[in-house]
Amino acid sequence: MAKRVMAGLGVALLCCLALALIGMQLPPTGARLSLSAAHSSMERMPVPTPAGAVNINAAGEDELCLLTGIGPALAQRIIDEREQNGPFAYAEDLTAVKGIGQKTLEKIDGQFSLE
Numbered sequence: 753m754a755k756r757v758m759a760g761l762g763v764a765l766l767c768c769l770a771l772a773l774i775g776m777q778l779p780p781t782g783a784r785l786s787l788s789a790a791h792s793s794m795e796r797m798p799v800p801t802p803a804g805a806v807n808i809n810a811a812g813e814d815e816l817c818l819l820t821g822i823g824p825a826l827a828q829r830i831i832d833e834r835e836q837n838g839p840f841a842y843a844e845d846l847t848a849v850k851g852i853g854q855k856t857l858e859k860i861d862g863q864f865s866l867e
Contacts, residue, residue, distance in 0.1 A: 805865040808846070809839040819860045826851050840866055 806815050808830065816827035826849070833849045834840060843866070846852045 805863060808864045809834060809866055819863050821856055821859045
């Protein structure tokens with residue numbers, strides 16, 4: 753039993769060392785890391801393009817309405833936002849649209865692309 757405990761501690765130590773070497777930090781013991789907390793601590797990165805996804809920067813109202821929770825009014829606000837401010841570079845840019853927050857982004861995650 754002592755061998756298993758020592759082996760487990762060795763693996764845990766190696767994992768911590770590997771994470772430290774690549775610049776990541778572990779959350780405090782017992783803490784839960786939410787998607788928004790994890791994302792806010794990272795640099796903004798473009799979303800990979802899923803196959804068959806709706807191109808949020810080119811789609812019309814009908815296509816945008818295919819996204820979960822996006823109706824005609826919200827689709828029009830997405831179109832208005834991109835016409836006024838240019839294409840969305842990051843998924844988080846959609847939060848500039850009235851009615852789209854973190855929960856809506858999570859609902860449509862994987863359903864749209866930015867290119």
